[in-house]
Amino acid sequence: MADDRFPAPPGRLWWGLRVWWMTAAMWTRSALAYRTSFVLMTVGNLAITAMDFVIIAVMFHNIHSMGGWDFHQVAFLYATSSFAIGLADMLVGSIDALGNRIRQGTLDGIMVRPAPALAQMAADRFALRRLGRPLQATVILLWSLSGLRVQWTWDRMLMVPGLLVCGTAIFVALFVAGSCLQFWVADAAEVQNSFTFGGATMIQYPPTVFARELVAGAVFGIPLAFVNWLPALHILGQSDPLHLPAVLRFASPAAAALALAAAGLAWRAGLRAYRSTGS
Amino acid sequence: MALIEVDNVSRTFTVRSRKGRLRREKRQVNAVDGLTFQVAEGECVGYVGPNGAGKSTTVKMLTGILVPSGGRLRVAGVDPSRDRVRLAHRIGVVFGQRTTLWWDLPLRDSYEMARRIYRIPAGRFRANLDRCLELLDLGPLMDTPVRQLSLGQRMRGDIAAALLHDPQVLYLDEPTIGLDVVSRNRVRQFLREVNTERGTTVLLTTHDLTDIEQLCSRVMVIDHGRVVYDGGLEGLHAVGESERTLVVDLAEPCPPIAVEGARVVRVDGPRQWLAFPAARSAAPVVAAVAAGYPLVDLSVREPAIEDVISRMYAGEVAAPVRVG
Numbered sequence A: 001m002a003d004d005r006f007p008a009p010p011g012r013l014w015w016g017l018r019v020w021w022m023t024a025a026m027w028t029r030s031a032l033a034y035r036t037s038f039v040l041m042t043v044g045n046l047a048i049t050a051m052d053f054v055i056i057a058v059m060f061h062n063i064h065s066m067g068g069w070d071f072h073q074v075a076f077l078y079a080t081s082s083f084a085i086g087l088a089d090m091l092v093g094s095i096d097a098l099g100n101r102i103r104q105g106t107l108d109g110i111m112v113r114p115a116p117a118l119a120q121m122a123a124d125r126f127a128l129r130r131l132g133r134p135l136q137a138t139v140i141l142l143w144s145l146s147g148l149r150v151q152w153t154w155d156r157m158l159m160v161p162g163l164l165v166c167g168t169a170i171f172v173a174l175f176v177a178g179s180c181l182q183f184w185v186a187d188a189a190e191v192q193n194s195f196t197f198g199g200a201t202m203i204q205y206p207p208t209v210f211a212r213e214l215v216a217g218a219v220f221g222i223p224l225a226f227v228n229w230l231p232a233l234h235i236l237g238q239s240d241p242l243h244l245p246a247v248l249r250f251a252s253p254a255a256a257a258l259a260l261a262a263a264g265l266a267w268r269a270g271l272r273a274y275r276s277t278g279s
Numbered sequence B: 001m002a003l004i005e006v007d008n009v010s011r012t013f014t015v016r017s018r019k020g021r022l023r024r025e026k027r028q029v030n031a032v033d034g035l036t037f038q039v040a041e042g043e044c045v046g047y048v049g050p051n052g053a054g055k056s057t058t059v060k061m062l063t064g065i066l067v068p069s070g071g072r073l074r075v076a077g078v079d080p081s082r083d084r085v086r087l088a089h090r091i092g093v094v095f096g097q098r099t100t101l102w103w104d105l106p107l108r109d110s111y112e113m114a115r116r117i118y119r120i121p122a123g124r125f126r127a128n129l130d131r132c133l134e135l136l137d138l139g140p141l142m143d144t145p146v147r148q149l150s151l152g153q154r155m156r157g158d159i160a161a162a163l164l165h166d167p168q169v170l171y172l173d174e175p176t177i178g179l180d181v182v183s184r185n186r187v188r189q190f191l192r193e194v195n196t197e198r199g200t201t202v203l204l205t206t207h208d209l210t211d212i213e214q215l216c217s218r219v220m221v222i223d224h225g226r227v228v229y230d231g232g233l234e235g236l237h238a239v240g241e242s243e244r245t246l247v248v249d250l251a252e253p254c255p256p257i258a259v260e261g262a263r264v265v266r267v268d269g270p271r272q273w274l275a276f277p278a279a280r281s282a283a284p285v286v287a288a289v290a291a292g293y294p295l296v297d298l299s300v301r302e303p304a305i306e307d308v309i310s311r312m313y314a315g316e317v318a319a320p321v322r323v324g
Helices: A012-032 A033-063 A069-105 A106-109 A117-122 A128-147 A154-185 A189-202 A212-220 A229-236 A246-250 A252-277 B055-062 B082-089 B107-117 B120-136 B150-162 B180-196 B209-215 B234-240 B283-292 B307-314
Strands: B004-018 B023-039 B044-048 B070-075 B091-095 B168-172 B201-205 B218-223 B226-231 B241-252 B264-270 B271-277 B295-301
Touching: A012 A033, A012 A117, A012 A128, A012 B107, A033 A069, A033 A128, A069 A117, A069 A128, A069 A154, A069 A189, A069 A229, A106 A117, A106 B091, A117 A154, A154 A189, A154 A229, A154 A252, A189 A212, A212 A229, A212 A252, A229 A246, B004 B055, B023 B055, B023 B226, B044 B055, B044 B180, B044 B209, B055 B070, B055 B150, B055 B168, B055 B201, B107 B120, B107 B150, B120 B150, B120 B180, B150 B168, B150 B180, B168 B180, B180 B201, B180 B209, B201 B209, B218 B234, B226 B234, B241 B283, B271 B283, B283 B295
Parallel strands: B044 B201, B044 B218, B091 B168, B168 B201
Antiparallel strands: B004 B023, B004 B070, B218 B226, B241 B271, B241 B295, B264 B271
8 A cells, every 4th residue: 555655654743743843944935035025024023013012111101000000010911912922923823814725725735735734724824023023022021020029939930931831822722713713704814813913912901901891701701811811910919800719810721721622623623614615 | 446436426515695685595506416437547537527517526525625425435445535634645636727836935845845744755755856857857947936937837846746755646637727838748748658657547637628639548528517428539529529610811801601511600800710520631621711712821729628518418418428
């Protein structure tokens, strides 16, 4: 049989990650074919994301606290949210081009290759310039951490990197799950954007400035609160506007795992729907 | 055992259309209905039919992209929709209009990517690549970004990319569409070589009758989701009684030309279209026209596969037939 001529297939997850890596590397080389454009886009991206934080800084020029959170604390929310969405956007963000691929019929070309479609799509049009946002967020985070009046116990110290990892995972799940809508509705990319980028903007600000219903929606609906709001309550010693059980402040890993699992199922359902409708 | 087995396969699509303000109507459309055929290892089969006949639906099912609604499907012993990734190692696919090469990178990089995705052992990759480069004359283009290739060069590049992992079956969708004569011939020559020398089974959809004439010993005509003809090309012409068209430009507008063995099907000023049986030579007709009319220019058009097929229907040919 023909299979004997090929090395045994590697583990599915490992193979998926390698395919992602290979595809991303190819797109990076493609982008470098237009060097000037690459540099200009990277600088432009940095400038735009920098403006984001300038707005917050200007606000704090006039006020001293926002919903009971001081400048360094809001900067912490800003930086963690921006880091998570930025990194997730770089890792899988271009999956929102799925609708285009379906319309143009180029998804078929991906599906006849011996590699997971999700890994190929996640790295589709991978853009290294998106690294700008998490980098800028890292700078703000370091500044924020240096000015926070927090007693740095070991649990708080551990929670900061944990929060970044879980937050990124939650946004990865949102990108993937959101893009799956495009299997059914061709131009649902904007709906997905309102949850991902819209959500990321929301959680740059303290939960106390929003209506309680909105905050509850971010805890029990789209799990944005687990990206930074809930763990930040513990790290920064802030009080919870919803008075939820304190255990939720440590539940981000569970929320991230659930979100990833749900996104994986949504992707499989979407692909199955595509394969049985053909669009 | 046949390499491709299609047994009573059907594929239904649900089409939703708006009826009035809010009411929506769901309708079931059979893209493919009771499709049955087999392809033996090493065959080269032309798969033709009008647009919307179910050709691409069939190819999508054979490549595992689409799940059939009913029936049984096997390619190289694999159920395509269930084992899509395993099947991918055994098939090569070329979508005529949509390149799978990396647009902004040199051709070389696309092949290197294929080597890694298909996990082709280095020695075999080298040998296959060298062969493709030589036969398709791609060597000098290896360092050219794909976006700078001409359509014909790109198509050759795509075909090579589909063959590096030694597939047992090669599906080609319109491999010669839009190519100039030289590229067309080179592609056909290469495909013939792949089919006869390597024994790769080829399934080819096309609108170009010459592709089939030069490559395929067998033609399958599909319409309304069913195989309506399955056999040799000569049989198709005989069954469809196809005609070639002689287009003549006269010095001035004339009454419809009356010559033996041809009939005028259209007149537009000094230009006239004459139909004559495809099996007969054009020479006597041309000679007769030149003798009796002020002939300025002429061209002969081969029958389009659609015409042959539509004529089959006009002739109320019983379906399906297997000739040869």
